Amino acid sequence: MQEYFNDVADLLQGLLQKDEVYTASFSGEESDFVRFNKSAVRQAGAVSQRAVTVDLIEGRRHAAGSTTLTGDLELDRPRLVDMVEDLRETRAHVPEDPFLLYATDVRSGERVAENRLPDGAAAVGAVRDAGQGRDLVGIYAAGGIHTGFASSLGQRNWYTSYSYNLDWCFYHRADKAVKTNYAGFEWDPAAFSRKVELAAEQLAVVAHKPIAIKPGQYRVYLTPAALYELVGLLSWGGFGLKAHRTKQTPLIRMIEGDARLAPGVTISEHTAQGVAPNFQGAGFIRPERVDLIKDGAFGQCLVSPRSAQEYGVPTNGASSRETPESVEVSAGTVPQAEALARLGTGVWVGNLWYLNYSDRTACRTTGMTRFATFWVEDGQIKAPLDVMRFDETVYRVLGQNLDGLTAEREMILDSDTYFKRSTVSGRLPGALVNDFAFTL
Template sequence: MMRQYFLDLAARLDTRMRDGEDYQCWLSAESTDFVRFNRGAIRQPGHVRQIYLTLTLFDGRRHADMTMALSGSIDADRFVLDRMVAALRSQLPDLPEDPHLLRATEVRSTGHTLPSRLPETAAMVDEVLAAARGHDMVGLLAAGPVYRGYANSFGQRNWHEAASFNFDWSLYHQRDKAVKASLAGFEWDGAALNEKFADAGRQLSILQRTPMSIPPGAYRAYLAPSALQELIGMLNWDGVSEKSIRTRQSPLCRMRDGSVALNPAVTLSEHTAGGLAPAFQGDGFIKPDRVVLIEKGRLAGSLVSPRTAKEYGIDTNGADAGESMASMELAAGTLPASRVLAELGTGVYVSNLWYLNFSDRMNGRITGMTRFATFWVEDGEIKAPLNVMRFDDSLFRLLGDKLAGLTDEREMLIDTDTYGARSTGSALLPGALVKDFVFVL
């Protein structure tokens, strides 16, 4: 029904164009159940249904765009479309031509609909409440379909529809001591939920021990997938962007120059076919199933938006305007996940990181804080929770000569961001064992 509604919007826009004009539009919509939990109970249930359309009107190399909320009724929204076209048309004569405009003029229509395999939200909530019984649990469950659509006056139509869920929660002990966990995907798995709660419960019992502090220094460490996501996610701060590499703003410039490489175990890709994000972007360019960015430790590619492609005379690979990863994937390693503690031996088990920032961008140095369940491990056994610490280290070290191994199992992490709309970002990551991780405070 939503797809037909979008096609009707595009058909209406087709009739509104004058000679010399053409358009493109981007639809972003969702129908989401949100349930917020606190102290192991429902605190705020709700439902959000929203539809936003971004319309761009072109007259040669001049263009203007506008975003409006729509109702979902074509009879009502056709008048909104007419007002949008009229408003944009009035702006075009006063705008300069865009020298870096690259249009998707080859019609490449696509359609992807993943039927919902989720149970009723109420059934998921019942299982969450049962698993949380006896715990001080706080969390957020978001479930339902997201929709993305693209259309232009050349006749191209692209559609993406997928239903997913994301449950992000913490079991709280006291003060700053809590265990954070998440479960996300396209199919609800009650057994996986109970296993996650059981594992979090075991960590929570350790948090009740007297916390300890360790002096600043370099320690052998294991970074869980959620912690590794925070580190590698920093490459979305102008790291894998072709524009940023060419303007010398990316930390991967040194990899492009060939002066530095990562461990051969590191292969990083933008794997659109395996993620939640659509396989097309806001200007109508189709994304390949996979773009290999780092292959066996060497820089193999970058994300190239249409504007960057036009500016530098190169081919685009369908990257969004920000040239950042939406479907991040790091190849698995050979370290058995069941042997993480044994292989760690004595050191630090890091579940989560936060407040990250670059301390030396060009050398890939990142600073941040440990968060939630971070433990001191001796002889392969967790001994005590650690008080919050600050780290400062380089990705070139951590994923270079200091990388001891990546786990053979990976975790799918779906972006929990709901600011304005549910994110379609995702990451498929292993855990990482590093020979030393530098704590400074």
């Protein structure tokens, strides 16, 4: 696919007129998707797709368009020719863009992974075997993901990875279930078996009679998966320069006021440790690491090229959405193995779900517990908990009420497949938190 994209880039080069410049970003995938319910297959199939987005630039005027491609250059030539002509026509009717910025410092590169994926049928067989005698529901997604960048200035960047992501639950009944994710680049039957065994052990606990607690404040342990949900919400406008300068950031009290998180909390966009490409749609290369929150205080923003131009600061290769793609939360000192004992009496939150802001400017969030969430007494799991709604500010959860972060962190490969398979990831510890407010 890389060779094909290079051909597309050459074709685009040949379509330019006079002083025109183009930038082009490419995304493609060949994915298998197998959906399971009740340990049987619900839907199974393959998706092959390629699309290119072209920004056609002349001076400070430009217009951007995208089109799907077949992968056969002869078939795609007319589409690309038509698109470029249409963009040229559109560009003639728009004024100069004061905030246009694209990479002019040519920095080419490539990162091409080896395909070590299992055969689709074999993976499906393994999943069905794991579901024997159980109620397994979820999805297996696997295949190649390709991202490219080219410009008429000669820059070429390419990224190929081959990954699988099995995201599944063992269900007891109703909403009582254990959620597990097994994702990576090379299927390890032994590792998968360990995941299945662990989930089965938890399922036995989930099958106990559940406990309902009253709304109030409780000591909780947030697993890395639960903390990932909270940091994911925070990423929604929390770290982008545009959201900061337009005062729409949920962290406005850190920026304009004196709010802080706990001194031990550092949140970074750690591209070097993630699985996302290190380049973005306008051709800029991301630094290895950007500290967004540093020792509890706000650090740097994610700055897209457009925001960089608008606000007069350098870009750090953020996407136009200015959200982290390889987020990392610093480790603490609590040994993972002691988390249950250190929790003492309270709630072990396996997963959080459907988070949103109840007071954005106070960074107050709400959401639900989900899946394996347990009531714990004296460091012993007593029973699964009926789902509870929380309503808490991030300043309390990761600030004044944070009792500790675990020393071990978990790598989470995002299972999102909206439009295409995600390359977003997170690396997070678990968190012990006091006085966590449940409201419903």
